[in-house]
Amino acid sequence: AQSVTQLGSHVSVSEGALVLLRCNYSSSVPPYLFWYVQYPNQGLQLLLKYTSAATLVKGINGFEAEFKKSETSFHLTKPSAHMSDAAEYFCAVSDTGNQFYFGTGTSLTVIP
């Protein structure tokens, strides 16, 4: 089975600072990788996905992620944090069975 590891269950950044949320995956085959965001009291929504096309993937709200096969990583970044980015972020990988394996999540706090 696939798995993902998100380093850091809580990340705090100042408004305007760089956001970096880490995700590493284990996979014996090329994976499909996703980042989802969950705002308080809401369901998850897709930020971006990697499906073996370009290794740098751009998503909504200024987020992007880079697939690095040599490091088995898919870290999420945003150059300048906004207060509205405060949320929980989940990295996920899908396998041949079309099941999504989610990481444990990273809660992002943006400090004014």
Place this chain on the structure above:
Amino acid sequence: NAGVTQTPKFQVLKTGQSMTLQCAQDMNHNSMYWYRQDPGMGLRLIYYSASEGTTDKGEVPNGYNVSRLNKREFSLRLESAAPSQTSVYFCASTAEWAWDTEAFFGQGTRLTVV
């Protein structure tokens, strides 16, 4: 578009009671899923339905049953609730059974078993 709708949003049960969580999607999606979300554990798959008429166990199916009533609706039943089933439950759907499919989620049902 309503997307994925879950009912109820909140529920408190006593140990041993039963209940059914309802989920409906209006996107004509083929595949539907039930997840539970617990602090520090992310989302774990309970059951899924790859297409109308089929259901399969996920990672944590014990204590649950599901019914794919039709293409739109996928319900989750707790026959005898236990405190360990206190969690937030999410229903999700995907257009098709494929590796790169985006999942659409409902807003969740917060269940407390006392």
